[in-house]
Amino acid sequence: xxxxxxxxxxxxxxxxxxAVWALLMWNSRHSARYVARAVGIILLxxxxxxxxxxxxxxxxxxxxxxxxxxxxxxxxxxxxxxxAVLGLIAYLGGGLIKAPTREEARQxxxxxxxxxxxxLAEQAAKVRQQSKPQPAPRPQQSPPLPSQSQPPTGQPTxxxxxxTPASADDEVSNILKKHGLE
Numbered sequence: 335x336x337x338x339x340x341x342x343x344x345x346x347x348x349x350x351x352x353a354v355w356a357l358l359m360w361n362s363r364h365s366a367r368y369v370a371r372a373v374g375i376i377l378l379x380x381x382x383x384x385x386x387x388x389x390x391x392x393x394x395x396x397x398x399x400x401x402x403x404x405x406x407x408x409x410x411x412x413x414x415x416x417x418a419v420l421g422l423i424a425y426l427g428g429g430l431i432k433a434p435t436r437e438e439a440r441q442x443x444x445x446x447x448x449x450x451x452x453x454l455a456e457q458a459a460k461v462r463q464q465s466k467p468q469p470a471p472r473p474q475q476s477p478p479l480p481s482q483s484q485p486p487t488g489q490p491t492x493x494x495x496x497x498t499p500a501s502a503d504d505e506v507s508n509i510l511k512k513h514g515l516e
Contacts, residue, residue, distance in 0.1 A: 337389060337392055337393075338389070340392060341383060341388040341389055341392055342383070344388070344392070345379050345380070345382070345383045345388055348375075348379050349375075349376045349379050349380070352372045352375040352376050352379070353372060353376065355368070355372060356368050356369050356371070356372030356373075359372075
């Protein structure tokens with residue numbers, strides 16, 4: 335059989351399949367959507383035949399058959415075929431998933447935005463909490479030793495017992511005195 339005869343027969347067959355599909359879908363759902371799609375498919379088939387694309391597709395199929403016949407099917411080729419089949423299954427399976435309606439899509443988008451805002455608020459609270467200046471911990475003063483709590487005799491008491499020094503210099507000098515260093 336010659337190439338033009340094969341192309342004509344395949345084009346007619348595909349056109350008939352599209353027409354039968356449109357008729358069955360019209361009977362089940364009474365929607366013009368399927369009729370319009372079938373008309374589009376039939377027009378694509380006619381356009382492919384008139385432009386010669388159908389002949390190119392036929393040559394491509396023959397080349398693919400020749401490649402399969404000549405190709406050694408080693409492990410890498412089988413892995414490639416398996417990956418391609420899994421991709422095709424995933425693509426076709428994705429078509430079976432129900433598309434969300436506009437209302438469902440709006441609800442999902444609103445929920446996503448609310449969740450995002452909550453996450454951002456939590457992050458901002460953490461940043462604010464970390465950036466707050468923490469009050470410096472007050473050093474704990476050890477209670478005075480009994481010998482230091484009472485001034486030696488002959489020295490006047492200038493401060494009340496347990497009073498803190500007035501400046502940092504006084505504090506340092508008191509620590510030095512406490513350890514016997516002056």
